[in-house]
Amino acid sequence: MVVHTFHLAKPGLVTTVAALVRPPTSATVAGLHHAECMTPMRLGAPLFSPARWQLRRLAMIAAWEDESAIDEFLQRTRLGRALAAGWHVRLRFLRRWGHVAAFDDLPAVAGETDPDAPVVAVTVARMKLLQVPRFIRWGLPVERLVRDHPGTTLALAATRPWRTISTFTVWHSAREMTDMVHGRGAIAAPERHATAMVERRRKDFHVEFTTLRFTCIGEYGAWEGRTSIVPTKARAPTGHASR
Template sequence: MTIFTFHLAEPRPSTTAGALWKAPSVSSTPGLRYAECLALMRLGAPTVSPDRLQLRRIAMFARWEDEAAVERFLAEHRLGRELAAGWHVRMQFLRRWSRLAALPDLPAKAGEWDPAEPVVAVTLARMRLLEVPRFLKWGKPVERLVRDHPGATLALAAMRPPRTISTFSVWRTVREMEEMVRGHSGVPEPDRHAAAMVERRRRDFHHEFATLRFRPLSEHGSWQGRSGIVPTLHG
């Protein structure tokens, strides 16, 4: 079974800049099948703000042949050793909506899930640059919805200039995440996500876009003093 990981760390800005320029490659990293490195953004931050590109905070989303490859990368690779000082979650792929050229073989559905189990959601998109103002208009309310949702234990966004963006969120349960997506949550303006999806279908913001759902298998380290971010992995 292939393993997916999502990593968060706070390295030197030069490390983040180097990873944005050139992520670990499949050819030179044993067991790696795909990697995307991004600089963190604060969800809901103003468009023109240092919080929109945080070079002191890096995210990496990756696919591996197995857990041994993850361990080897964290112990031996220059970037891996810096990521090992942060936090990461190891995940099993469950579901996708739409498709990414970088992950062409993922099926639409790869397993079943319990509505009461925790879940991780990752979105990746390549923006149409002329659609960025429209995307920000519709996307910022969704950012705030996810950021402030009581069912999300961690929610953040990341980017790699000029046009790659990603969101990452950990949810207490599949049910709470699905209620948010469908606009059924008991929060103010619950239909913000649903409305943005209607607008995306009317005229797409992206060259390509995919939402991926994962079952968290284990988490490692801490992020800004927090551990136990996936609640039921810790009893």
């Protein structure tokens, strides 16, 4: 069974740049199907600020033949050991919307989603460079919506210059995630995401875009002093997410 992972680490500038320039591939790492290496960005941070561009940090989403291939990579490669010092989740794929060639081998639906169970969502986009100003205009309000949403326990963006943009979010429940997507929920201006999607349909920001939904099958390490970032079960409807 193919297993996906999402990693966050602080390996320093040299290792981060090396991974961006020459990310691991199926030809260089046994059992790896595909990997996207990026630098994390803080959602909603000013466009030109150190908080926005975290160049000494590394994010990677990857697809693997099985968990033994993940373990081998983390233990026996330089990049893997750098990532092992951070935080990662192992994920079982559920659903895919949209099209990015690197992920087109995934089916539209691979498993049922319990609306009350925690989920992990990843978006990956290849930008149209001339559309970046429009994307920023409509995207920043959405970033703040997701960042401040009571349904998320972790929300961040990541980029690989110059075209790849990604988001990674952990949700208390699939229901809260889909409510956000459709502009519902007890939060200020809940329509921000839905409005941006209307603008995207009017004139697309992307060459390719996909949204991937997963369930977490394992969490390892810590990020920013936090562990157990992925909930083990949905919270009560009246609860509040820990930030």
